[in-house]
Amino acid sequence: MKCSKSSKILTAATAVSLAASLAKSCEAFTSPLANPVNKRSVSSLGVSIGLGPEDKPPTPEKEAEKETTGTVGEVTPKFDNPYDPERVILGEDGEPLAHITDHEPYRQSRMSNSDRAADAWFGALLESEGGSFLGSISEEHKQRLLQKVELADEPVINYGEEEWTPYVVRRLPTSPLYPAYGLETYGLPVPRRGAEAWRHFDVNGLTAMDYSGRPEGVGTDKELSEKEIEDTVASLKSKGAWLDDDLCDGRLVYINGRFCPSLSKTTDEVKNLNSADFESGLSAETLDLLARLPDGHTDKLAADVPDSSKGPLTSLEKLSGPDHSVGKATSQFAINNQQGTAAFAALNSVKAGSVAYVHASMKDASADSEEGEVASKPVLVVNAQTPSGGSASAEDDKGVAFHPRLLAVADDRSVLSLVQMCVDLNEDSEEAPCATFVNGYTQVYVGANANVTHSFLEESGGQVTSRVEISDQEAAEESIVSPREEEAKRPALRDTNFQAIDVHITGDEGAYAGSIMELGGCGRSRISISTCLLRPGASAAINGFSLSGGAQRSDMRTNIHHMAQGTISRQEQRNMVGGRSTASFRGRIRVEQSAQQTDSEQLSRTILLSDHARIWATPSLEIIADDVTCTHGATVSDLSEEELFYLRSRGLDRTTARNLLMYAFVEEIGSSVDERIAGGFDDENGLRSRVVRRLENLVPQGEKTLVGGEFQSV
Numbered sequence: 001m002k003c004s005k006s007s008k009i010l011t012a013a014t015a016v017s018l019a020a021s022l023a024k025s026c027e028a029f030t031s032p033l034a035n036p037v038n039k040r041s042v043s044s045l046g047v048s049i050g051l052g053p054e055d056k057p058p059t060p061e062k063e064a065e066k067e068t069t070g071t072v073g074e075v076t077p078k079f080d081n082p083y084d085p086e087r088v089i090l091g092e093d094g095e096p097l098a099h100i101t102d103h104e105p106y107r108q109s110r111m112s113n114s115d116r117a118a119d120a121w122f123g124a125l126l127e128s129e130g131g132s133f134l135g136s137i138s139e140e141h142k143q144r145l146l147q148k149v150e151l152a153d154e155p156v157i158n159y160g161e162e163e164w165t166p167y168v169v170r171r172l173p174t175s176p177l178y179p180a181y182g183l184e185t186y187g188l189p190v191p192r193r194g195a196e197a198w199r200h201f202d203v204n205g206l207t208a209m210d211y212s213g214r215p216e217g218v219g220t221d222k223e224l225s226e227k228e229i230e231d232t233v234a235s236l237k238s239k240g241a242w243l244d245d246d247l248c249d250g251r252l253v254y255i256n257g258r259f260c261p262s263l264s265k266t267t268d269e270v271k272n273l274n275s276a277d278f279e280s281g282l283s284a285e286t287l288d289l290l291a292r293l294p295d296g297h298t299d300k301l302a303a304d305v306p307d308s309s310k311g312p313l314t315s316l317e318k319l320s321g322p323d324h325s326v327g328k329a330t331s332q333f334a335i336n337n338q339q340g341t342a343a344f345a346a347l348n349s350v351k352a353g354s355v356a357y358v359h360a361s362m363k364d365a366s367a368d369s370e371e372g373e374v375a376s377k378p379v380l381v382v383n384a385q386t387p388s389g390g391s392a393s394a395e396d397d398k399g400v401a402f403h404p405r406l407l408a409v410a411d412d413r414s415v416l417s418l419v420q421m422c423v424d425l426n427e428d429s430e431e432a433p434c435a436t437f438v439n440g441y442t443q444v445y446v447g448a449n450a451n452v453t454h455s456f457l458e459e460s461g462g463q464v465t466s467r468v469e470i471s472d473q474e475a476a477e478e479s480i481v482s483p484r485e486e487e488a489k490r491p492a493l494r495d496t497n498f499q500a501i502d503v504h505i506t507g508d509e510g511a512y513a514g515s516i517m518e519l520g521g522c523g524r525s526r527i528s529i530s531t532c533l534l535r536p537g538a539s540a541a542i543n544g545f546s547l548s549g550g551a552q553r554s555d556m557r558t559n560i561h562h563m564a565q566g567t568i569s570r571q572e573q574r575n576m577v578g579g580r581s582t583a584s585f586r587g588r589i590r591v592e593q594s595a596q597q598t599d600s601e602q603l604s605r606t607i608l609l610s611d612h613a614r615i616w617a618t619p620s621l622e623i624i625a626d627d628v629t630c631t632h633g634a635t636v637s638d639l640s641e642e643e644l645f646y647l648r649s650r651g652l653d654r655t656t657a658r659n660l661l662m663y664a665f666v667e668e669i670g671s672s673v674d675e676r677i678a679g680g681f682d683d684e685n686g687l688r689s690r691v692v693r694r695l696e697n698l699v700p701q702g703e704k705t706l707v708g709g710e711f712q713s714v
């Protein structure tokens with residue numbers, strides 16, 4: 001082929017151009033092995049995109065070239081680290097944006113009116129009149145509440161260091177630093193309507209109530225006359241909240257937050273701790289246990305977790321770290337997975353008048369038992385409240401708050417059956433009803449080879465109004481007073497009951513079995529239980545039941561935290577929701593990297609009794625380990641039409657058939673309650689009879705009709 005001289009020159013130039021382009025293209029796909037990714041882009045918002053900084057700093061020539069090509073809104077690439085405090089970031093006008101170093105003016109800038117109302121409500125509780133009675137524990141926890149979280153950037157950890165992780169969130173130097181939601185005013189997170197811990201709960205209704213009053217005589221024992229003792233015992237027996245001295249190892253009775261010695265059976269192992277005990281000095285171990293806060297706000301674990309690769313683990317925030325740890329308890333990521341109980345536990349320490357103390361030692365186990373474990377007599381702790389809540393105030397709109405506290409410690413190889421009950425007392429009296437806020441905090445510690453059975457029954461607030469699901473027009477057609485109007489006037493609808501249960505299994509092969517039944521009629525109720533399995537072979541079984549009706553708002557939250565190897569957990573939650581009530585259940589199971597060979601099961605079942613009832617059921621699993629057996633699930637349904645048809649074909653009427661199915665649904669959970677407090681089948685005041693009466697109050701009326709393609713109770 002022939003070509004001219006000019007063609008040869010053109011061809012050579014093209015070849016050189018192609019070679020140069022090819023060399024530049026190859027640079028994008030080739031890099032040294034020590035630096036797989038050495039290029040990084042920067043978005044128009046100044047956010048670095050990539051896996052890390054370049055190995056080599058840019059040359060002065062390239063630096064000068066980049067500085068001359070900076071555009072508005074971009075980070076000028078003068079420094080390799082886009083978060084460098086010296087970095088220049090241009091605004092829309094092309095001028096450098098000011099760097100923010102003082103973050104305090106922005107601390108509360110994101111708060112809504114609802115958030116400010118929640119802080120004011122909590123502040124009224126914290127600053128309510130009356131002293132503190134738990135000595136150094138009260139002072140320490142009040143300081144935790146009042147000490148605001150420091151607004152400071154996390155330290156920079158370089159690649160190659162032990163704590164380095166690519167999963168970090170950092171701010172640009174021109175952006176302010178905000179506290180996590182709920183930490184704007186206090187050092188522990190308080191309720192927020194949109195927070196994960198309070199989602200679906202009536203936060204606005206809660207903060208609209210004033211519970212800043214306190215019962216008379218908090219911190220002192222309540223003395224009763226002979227007549228009052230007789231009447232109170234009879235009332236407690238009618239509610240199944242009483243065990244005679246020969247049927248229990250101990251009994252502690254509190255009325256409106258005050259200890260009643262004349263109704264209690266105390267021993268050296270079962271007693272009430274008052275301000276005098278804290279002043280005289282409790283053991284350092286007991287004080288350490290009382291000082292612990294839930295939700296990880298006490299970072300040091302209650303027991304060391306063995307780990308073959310990292311040695312004993314002692315810090316909660318560093319478990320499964322650095323890539324999968326939850327981090328500091330005050331970080332937004334950690335708070336999103338908390339139950340929201342830490343601030344109320346600290347409030348309990350500040351305002352509690354006394355502490356119910358239960359200690360089970362090894363000598364409690366019978367030597368005649370082959371395995372060293374026997375069914376010991378239960379210890380009964382009763383928290384009763386009267387209609388007035390013990391308030392002497394004449395202000396109708398001001399409610400009272402009291403803060404029950406319990407510490408239970410089971411030593412190695414001990415056996416403990418613990419029963420807690422929340423009940424009403426003298427509800428038929430002429431006392432003017434007062435809105436009450438119960439803020440309970442229970443701590444349970446289980447030693448090696450110890451066996452703890454814990455039954456918690458919440459039955460305060462009376463019974464809800466039945467048939468609130470019918471409309472006002474239907475009530476008028478039946479010539480009855482509107483159930484919705486009656487329910488709105490019910491005094492207990494203003495009451496709130498919060499219960500936090502914090503369980504730590506601190507010994508090898510320790511076992512905890514909890515039965516939590518939420519049966520009361522309070523307007524707002526919330527039970528949160530957290531169980532930490534810290535040692536190999538530890539096991540936990542959590543059985544829960546929540547019953548809600550009328551216009552109630554109920555919430556049940558559980559957290560099972562597997563930290564050690566070979567731990568076992570079983571959880572079954574059952575919910576029954578009727579009337580126009582709203583209920584929620586959130587069950588979280590987290591399996592840390594150190595908890596290999598974990599065996600965990602979780603199941604939530606819900607029955608909706610009316611079209612107007614609502615339930616949010618959220619079982620969840622967070623598994624970091626890779627050698628586990630874990631399952632979870634949730635079901636929501638109405639009463640089975642086929643089962644109802646079968647029972648009615650055998651001669652049962654509609655109401656009886658529904659009651660039978662409802663009771664069978666509850667009995668599987670109720671059967672796990674200590675049999676001495678549950679009573680017999682024919683016991684009029686036993687647990688089964690009380691549950692049946694509450695179910696009959698909520699049983700749907702009428703036949704089922706086909707609505708929207710599905711059968712509904714009408």
